[in-house]
Amino acid sequence: MSTVFTIWKKEMRVYAVNPTAYAFLAVFLFLSGLFFFLGITLTGEASLRVLASNLAIVELFILPMLTMRHFAEERRQGTLEMLLTSPISPFALVLGKWLASVTLCGLMFLGTAILPAILAYYGDPDWGVVASTYLGLLLAAAAFCAAGLFSSSLLDDQLAAGLLGIVFLLPFWLVSRAEALVGDELAERVRPFGVLNHLDSFGRGIVDSADVYYFAALAFCFLFLTYRALESRRWR
Amino acid sequence: MIEVIGLHKAYGPRLALRDVSFNVAKGEIAAFLGPNGAGKTTTMRILTGFLPADAGEVRVAGFDVFDDPHAVRQRVGYLPETPPLYPELSVGVYLDFCAELRGMARKDRSRRVGETMERVGLVGWERRLLGSLSKGYRQRVGLAQAILHDPPVLILDEPTSGLDPAQVAGIRDLVLSLAGDHTVILSTHILSEVEALCPRAVVIANGQIVADGAIEELRGRAAGGPWTYVEVQGIEGPQLGRLPGVKLVEPLGEVNGWAAWRVRAEGDPREGLAASAASGAFRVRALERRLPSLEEAFISIVGREGTAA
Known part of the structure; x- marks a missing residue:
């Protein structure tokens, strides 16, 4: 467990001085403010409903970019060779990196805390x-970061890894809104796999264990695949 | 300390290692020599457990690399071909992270990091960012990372590549100071370095071990073996070649009016040559037993095409 913390600490240090992380943080905060403003002016209610559903999509595009660095860069720098020949398990490595990226997401959400504060000043939010809502967004972020780590473990090129991460996640978005594409019957069947459907109840103030399990399962699957990708090491 | 038996490794259709076997005893410094692409890095990566092998057995410090990789990793210090550095971290933070990775307790860590930095000549550099270091310093940090936990086995992949002569000398002294209680295997293609550092060399070419032994032995065996250097006056090549025991003579030019020859003979011809000279057949001023240089030995062992790369 202490090795997970060692990795976590190092990743947080690298994030702290990484300009790309700040750039994505800025984009995320800007879009949060924009969707908050639009939500308030369009619906006229003191809630984060519009913000939340749009922010999930923003996460889907931004988080793979935030995690693309992890394994692709370690491999390019040759540091992966050192990590994997150190007496730590690859699983601790994956877990430490994932927890660091989830922590960063937590900090990003902390940056949006001003939005509910504005709601409280002018209205009476629930x-x-x-x-x-925040719990749902954080769970989604945890799953998306795991997908980003997986794509990063597959490719040597950072940017390609980031884009591949988005490609992995797009289906989970599309199946939530599939009615127009594939007809009602099939849409009904694939809907349980959609990210947005599972976020809906969080947005209504309901924490359903099925939704929590969904995100946990998604994160677990991607982390496990990352671990397997590192273990196999057949590249080169 | 390091036992390698019948190692095979293929990358797709290309066979990188075939039936590689060698041993390195405790406290020994062994050089791993070979042309580029011969399989040095692949072998080292397998020794450290970074790459799996297709067949064969590897035991490091008494543990099987494939069955018990964790035990091996705790006992090995590894410097990969490119020093594994995070450009955004400082020297001190990085080495502390490496110490933590190896499971050192907090209070031992700062002491060990300090000692190691002193040992590799990094005192006063702890706050510098790794990304801003020159090649020589990057290599030092890489080496510091490898010896940080005082591992019994050190695997160094080209520890001196790209360094200037003074830096090479520094690393050489460091490696020599590690001998005795550490088993060191280092790869290089700088031959003078091998002679200065390692009494023993394992030569690999095209994925196969082509020679393994003491440096002197390799030099003695290769390129026609030992020969005798003579400087003479008053005798021509053909006559020299007919002297008892002499098999072959080759001219090496003239030195201040004396003709220099390379003489190959059955056994040591020096006594016979001296006796002939004493009897007044010719005059001699130099008579020296020589071994082929390591360069000659290396080329004769791995073949010319191997060195072209």
């Missing part, structure tokens, strides 16, 4: 709903 704090339970605000909390469950």
